[in-house]
Amino acid sequence: MAIHQAQLFRQLQDKAAREQTLNKIARSINSSFDPEFILQEIVQLTGEYFKVDRVVIVWIDLESAQISVRNEWRVNEEVACLQGFQEPMWEWLELLEPSADVNRYQIFHASNDPNVVESTNRLALLEQGQILSGLKIPIYIRGKFFGGIALHTTTKYRVFSQEEIDLLEQIADQAAIALYNAQSYEMLEELVKERTHQLEQEKLLSEAANLAKSEFLSNMSHELRTPLTGILGFSNILLQQIFGFLNDKQKQYIEGIYNSGTHLLELINDLLDLSKIEAGKEELLLEGFPIAEICQSCLTLFKERCWREHLQLNLAIADDVENWIADRRRLKQILVNLLSNAVKFTDSGSITLKVERQADTLSFSVIDTGIGIAESEQTKLFQPFQQLDSGLNRKYEGTGLGLALSRKLAQLHGGDITLRSQVGQGSCFTLHLPMLELPPPEEDEA
Incomplete structure (x- = not known):
C-alpha cells in the first residue's frame, strides 16, 4: 500500500x-x-x-x-x-x-x-x-x-x-x-511599413503638387495683373471724360469694364496671398497698435453702403481691450473680408463688430442679421472657390476666396475663425487672435 x-x-x-x-x-x-x-x-x-x-x-x-x-x-x-x-x-x-x-x-x-x-x-x-x-x-x-x-x-x-x-x-x-x-x-x-511608405510617397507627391500649384498661381497672377492694371487705368481715364464726353451707353459699358476689372484684380490679389501662404513664403509683420483704431478704420469702409441700405453698423469693444500685437495689415484684411460678407448677405437689420478678451486671446465677432447659412453649407465655406448654393451665387457675387484666405491668415497668426449660423437668423463669424511676441530688435552692425 x-x-x-x-x-x-x-x-x-x-x-x-x-x-x-x-x-x-x-x-x-x-x-x-x-x-x-x-x-x-x-x-x-x-x-x-x-x-x-x-x-x-x-x-x-x-x-x-x-x-x-x-x-x-x-x-x-x-x-x-x-x-x-x-x-x-x-x-x-x-x-x-x-x-x-x-x-x-x-x-x-x-x-x-x-x-x-x-x-x-x-x-x-x-x-x-x-x-x-x-x-x-x-x-x-x-x-x-x-x-x-x-x-x-x-x-x-x-x-x-x-x-x-x-x-x-x-x-x-x-x-x-x-x-x-x-x-x-x-x-x-x-503591411504597416508598406502603407507608411505609400503615405509618405503620397505626401511628397501632394506637397510637390501643392508647391507647383502655388508657383503656377503666383506666376500667372503676376502675369495677369500687368495687363489688368492697364485696363483699369484706361477705363478710369475714359470714365473721367478727359478726352471727350461719353454718351450714356458708352459710359455704361466702360463702367462695366472697370467694375469687372476691379473684381478680377481682387481675385488675383487673393490668389497671390493664398499661394504665398500655402508655399510658406508669407511672413507676418508684427507690431503693437490700438484695437479701437483698426476697428474704426474697417467700419469706415462700409458706413456709406450700410447707410444706403438702411443697415445699422455697430461697434462693441470690451473695456479691457486696448493694444494688441499682430500684423496690422493682415488683421484689417481679415476683418474687412468678414464685414464685407456680412453686409453682402444682410438685407435688413444690423451688423455688429464685437471685440472681447479671454486671457491671451482676442475674439473679433462679426454678427449679422442676414440670411444665415445652412449647416450642410458651413463646412465648405472655408475652402477656396467655394460659395453658397448656386441660387445664392447668382444673387450674391464673390470670388470664393475671402473666407479661405481669412482663415489661412488667422492660422498664420496661430489663431482661427469659427462660425455659428442659423438659416433666417443670421451668422456670427469669430476671429480668435492670440497675443504674439514682438521679434527682438536687430542689432546694428559695428
Whole structure:
C-alpha cells in the first residue's frame, strides 16, 4: 500500500513538473514576437526539463529544398554541434502533408532499435551528432509543415515515456501557436511599413503638387495683373471724360469694364496671398497698435453702403481691450473680408463688430442679421472657390476666396475663425487672435 502511494505521489509530482514546464515555456515564448527568441527559448527550456544532451529545431527551406538545423541547445561544449546540418526535403516527405494515413510517421522515437532502417543522410546525422537515442516531433503551423523539434542523447541510451512524448507534442503545439503569432505580427509590421511608405510617397507627391500649384498661381497672377492694371487705368481715364464726353451707353459699358476689372484684380490679389501662404513664403509683420483704431478704420469702409441700405453698423469693444500685437495689415484684411460678407448677405437689420478678451486671446465677432447659412453649407465655406448654393451665387457675387484666405491668415497668426449660423437668423463669424511676441530688435552692425 505504501509503495503504491509512493508511486502515485511520484506520478503527481511528475505531472505537476510537466505542467509547470509547459506553462513556463508558454509564458516565455508568448512574451515576444521575435521568432529567433521564441525558438531559442524552446530548445533551452525543453533541454533543461528533459535532461538530454541536445535539443534541435529544424526548419524547412522551400527555396533550397532542404531541411536544416536552425536552433540548437547543448548541455555542454563537449556535445557535438549540429547547427547548420542539412538533409534533403524528400527525407521528410511523409510529414509535409499530415493526414490520418501517415499519423504513425509523425513521431519518431529511436532508442538503439536495430530494426530501424536509416537512410544515408540520417546515418550521417547520427554519426555527426553522436546520437544514441532520439525523440522527434514535427511542428505544423496552420496545417502546414514548418519543421520539427528533436531530443538527442549522446552519452547513454534512453527510452522516452509516453508522458514525455505527450509533453513534447504539447511543446511543439505551443511553438506552432507562438510562431504563427510572430509570423502574423511580422506580416502586420510589413503591411504597416508598406502603407507608411505609400503615405509618405503620397505626401511628397501632394506637397510637390501643392508647391507647383502655388508657383503656377503666383506666376500667372503676376502675369495677369500687368495687363489688368492697364485696363483699369484706361477705363478710369475714359470714365473721367478727359478726352471727350461719353454718351450714356458708352459710359455704361466702360463702367462695366472697370467694375469687372476691379473684381478680377481682387481675385488675383487673393490668389497671390493664398499661394504665398500655402508655399510658406508669407511672413507676418508684427507690431503693437490700438484695437479701437483698426476697428474704426474697417467700419469706415462700409458706413456709406450700410447707410444706403438702411443697415445699422455697430461697434462693441470690451473695456479691457486696448493694444494688441499682430500684423496690422493682415488683421484689417481679415476683418474687412468678414464685414464685407456680412453686409453682402444682410438685407435688413444690423451688423455688429464685437471685440472681447479671454486671457491671451482676442475674439473679433462679426454678427449679422442676414440670411444665415445652412449647416450642410458651413463646412465648405472655408475652402477656396467655394460659395453658397448656386441660387445664392447668382444673387450674391464673390470670388470664393475671402473666407479661405481669412482663415489661412488667422492660422498664420496661430489663431482661427469659427462660425455659428442659423438659416433666417443670421451668422456670427469669430476671429480668435492670440497675443504674439514682438521679434527682438536687430542689432546694428559695428
